[in-house]
Amino acid sequence: MDTTPLGHNVALSERAYRIRRNAVRMGEVQGQGYIGQALDIADVLATAYFHAMRYRPEDPEWEERDRFLLSNGHYAIALYAALIEAGIIPEEELETYGSDGSRLPMSGMAAYTPGMEMSGGSLGLGLSIAVGIGLGLKRKNSTSRVYTLFSDGELDEGSVWEAIMSAAHWKLDNLIGIVDVNNQQADGPSTQVMAFEPLVDKLEAFGWHVQRINGNNLDAVVAAFDTARGDVGPKPRMIVCDTRMGCGVPFLEAREKNHFIRVDAHEWQLALDALDAGRTA
Amino acid sequence: MNTATAKPRLTTSAMIASIAAEGQRTKPAPFGHALVELARSRPEVLGMTADLGKYTDLHIFGAAFPDRYHQMGMAEQLLMGAAAGLAHEGFMPFATTYAVFASRRAYDFIHQTIAEEDLNVKIACALPGLTSGYGPSHQATEDLALFRAMPNMTVIDPCDAHEIEQVVPAMAAHKGPVYMRLLRGHVPLVLDEYDYTFELGKAKVLRDGADVLIVSSGIMTMRALEVAKELEADKVAAAVLHVPTIKPLDTETILREASRTGRMVVVAENHTVVGGLGEAVAGLLLRSGVTPVFRHIGLPDEFLAAGALPTLHDRYGISTSVMTERIKGWL
Ligand SMILES: Cc1ncc(C[n+]2csc(CCOP(=O)(O)OP(=O)(O)O)c2C)c(N)n1
Numbered sequence: 363m364d365t366t367p368l369g370h371n372v373a374l375s376e377r378a379y380r381i382r383r384n385a386v387r388m389g390e391v392q393g394q395g396y397i398g399q400a401l402d403i404a405d406v407l408a409t410a411y412f413h414a415m416r417y418r419p420e421d422p423e424w425e426e427r428d429r430f431l432l433s434n435g436h437y438a439i440a441l442y443a444a445l446i447e448a449g450i451i452p453e454e455e456l457e458t459y460g461s462d463g464s465r466l467p468m469s470g471m472a473a474y475t476p477g478m479e480m481s482g483g484s485l486g487l488g489l490s491i492a493v494g495i496g497l498g499l500k501r502k503n504s505t506s507r508v509y510t511l512f513s514d515g516e517l518d519e520g521s522v523w524e525a526i527m528s529a530a531h532w533k534l535d536n537l538i539g540i541v542d543v544n545n546q547q548a549d550g551p552s553t554q555v556m557a558f559e560p561l562v563d564k565l566e567a568f569g570w571h572v573q574r575i576n577g578n579n580l581d582a583v584v585a586a587f588d589t590a591r592g593d594v595g596p597k598p599r600m601i602v603c604d605t606r607m608g609c610g611v612p613f614l615e616a617r618e619k620n621h622f623i624r625v626d627a628h629e630w631q632l633a634l635d636a637l638d639a640g641r642t643a
Numbered sequence: 644m645n646t647a648t649a650k651p652r653l654t655t656s657a658m659i660a661s662i663a664a665e666g667q668r669t670k671p672a673p674f675g676h677a678l679v680e681l682a683r684s685r686p687e688v689l690g691m692t693a694d695l696g697k698y699t700d701l702h703i704f705g706a707a708f709p710d711r712y713h714q715m716g717m718a719e720q721l722l723m724g725a726a727a728g729l730a731h732e733g734f735m736p737f738a739t740t741y742a743v744f745a746s747r748r749a750y751d752f753i754h755q756t757i758a759e760e761d762l763n764v765k766i767a768c769a770l771p772g773l774t775s776g777y778g779p780s781h782q783a784t785e786d787l788a789l790f791r792a793m794p795n796m797t798v799i800d801p802c803d804a805h806e807i808e809q810v811v812p813a814m815a816a817h818k819g820p821v822y823m824r825l826l827r828g829h830v831p832l833v834l835d836e837y838d839y840t841f842e843l844g845k846a847k848v849l850r851d852g853a854d855v856l857i858v859s860s861g862i863m864t865m866r867a868l869e870v871a872k873e874l875e876a877d878k879v880a881a882a883v884l885h886v887p888t889i890k891p892l893d894t895e896t897i898l899r900e901a902s903r904t905g906r907m908v909v910v911a912e913n914h915t916v917v918g919g920l921g922e923a924v925a926g927l928l929l930r931s932g933v934t935p936v937f938r939h940i941g942l943p944d945e946f947l948a949a950g951a952l953p954t955l956h957d958r959y960g961i962s963t964s965v966m967t968e969r970i971k972g973w974l
């Protein structure tokens with residue numbers, strides 16, 4: 363697919379709106395789940411799929427595509443929402459999210475879903491795979507990139523830092539890591555569960571090109587993706603995205619932060635209404 | 644996709660879901676409460692988790708003893724290595740995570756830092772066997788095989804809340820590493836009606852019967868008791884032998900019960916058919932020259948599907964109704 367040229371963030375905001383809308387509709391199927399995360403990462407996914415990445419919706423395994431790894435498999439609801447918007451998954455299927463026989467399981471798995479490149483329910487695996495894909499693409503003289511989305515909770519896993527050290531060692535300038543710092547993990551705020559700051563300093567010390575942005579500011583996200591895709595030297599690139607859980611639905615943003623939220627039956631429509639109210643297109 | 648169906652589709656169980664059937668008697672967080680009780684008289688007891696305190700009922704211990712609770716972050720290898728270090732210094736850490744992450748990600752750490760040193764670390768892990776609809780990443784179908792194969796490790800697969808309450812002090816009374824399969828949240832209450840007490844290393848007959856002997860552990864004992872009731876209606880008398888300690892195995896009781904003539908032996912486990920209770924019992928019987936008609940109910944040697952638990956339990960043959968039908972077919 364041709365990437366949207368720069369300066370068209372209004373169209374991107376419409377993409378982000380529709381990704382959020384798809385996610386909320388999927389959340390309603392289960393009545394609960396990882397809605398806060400889907401809403402916080404929608405702007406990043408809109409930028410990845412409608413500004414930065416090279417892919418063919420009708421051929422998700424096209425050899426020339428950019429790879430997108432969802433390391434935090436529970437964010438599948440968000441990626442499905444983007445894959446639907448990208449035309450890789452038919453929209454009707456969102457009603458099957460997490461249901462028996464569905465191609466859209468609660469936890470993302472490569473074998474189930476077109477466009478899902480890895481199985482990620484066990485956290486901390488994505489960047490290791492990305493190192494291998496990055497090396498493999500270089501071996502094939504491919505110009506494709508490998509993007510890896512992972513979460514601030516995953517920063518706790520030793521395996522993530524093994525991959526971070528390795529990616530710099532192998533000078534993987536075709537690898538773009540995106541970490542969602544929503545300051546939330548299973549037992550509470552990530553910064554309290556395991557102190558990981560100063561994150562930018564750590565990543566730079568490991569040899570990465572690092573940007574830290576407001577992951578819910580589309581212009582900032584687009585600029586960061588452009589920089590990461592530009593010539594910043596023979597290094598892997600990390601975009602640290604500070605995000606707000608529930609972004610776009612004020613009453614969910616205000617709700618006590620939780621990894622797995624329950625939403626009352628009548629609130630789903632209110633969430634859709636809130637998205638409509640914030641729609642800028 | 645037929646979206647016009649009126650019946651609500653079964654959806655994947657939620658992260659905090661209970662395995663209790665609707666209307667079943669339950670008790671909340673038996674592990675967390677039992678650990679608090681234990682810790683009152685044992686100052687060396689500590690609680691440790693890898694970002695799953697809330698999902699292993701350890702948060703109850705953390706609230707009662709905040710200064711004896713270590714949140715290690717989502718780092719299962721660190722969790723086990725640090726537990727070994729604390730045990731090295733004379734403490735008794737109870738370390739919790741999901742069974743998949745202890746058995747798969749942290750196995751070498753447990754093997755080398757805990758088991759080889761025979762350290763006093765108690766590992767309690769939620770989502771045993773097929774108790775999550777998230778697919779293979781969360782389905783600990785081979786944890787018993789892995790921990791059985793680890794020297795020095797004691798392995799316990801409790802059935803219900805009543806048993807978990809007794810397992811916790813028994814783990815502490817035993818010197819050395821223990822792996823326990825944990826049921827969390829609203830945990831079914833079954834064995835209190837069977838005049839049952841847990842003893843480490845002991846298998847117990849919960850009901851007698853002349854036609855079939857069901858040998859089971861964990862939630863499969865709950866199922867086996869239901870199956871026995873259903874078979875009774877068909878005039879089939881099924882005995883249930885509950886084997887909560889997978890290692891060391893109560894060879895004496897198993898051999899005694901399996902030697903009773905005329906009874907088919909069915910081992911039922913919430914675990915892959917590879918390397919768990921079924922193969923442990925089969926090996927024991929064969930080595931001892933006891934050869935009853937032997938059948939095995941367990942999860943197939945494959946990556947299991949995602950979906951709603953009742954659907955998956957039917958599909959993989961560990962629901963009460965499917966078990967009952969299969970056993971009837973074997974008679
Ligand atoms: C290796 C591993 N350990 C533990 C878990 C259980 N778990 C699932 S999500 C989660 C929190 C991870 O942090 P993050 O992705 O930042 O949480 P979120 O932002 O979605 O709340 C944990 C501990 C897991 N899936 N994988």
Ligand SMILES: [Mg+2]
Binds near residue numbers: 513515545547
């Ligand atoms: Mg997070």
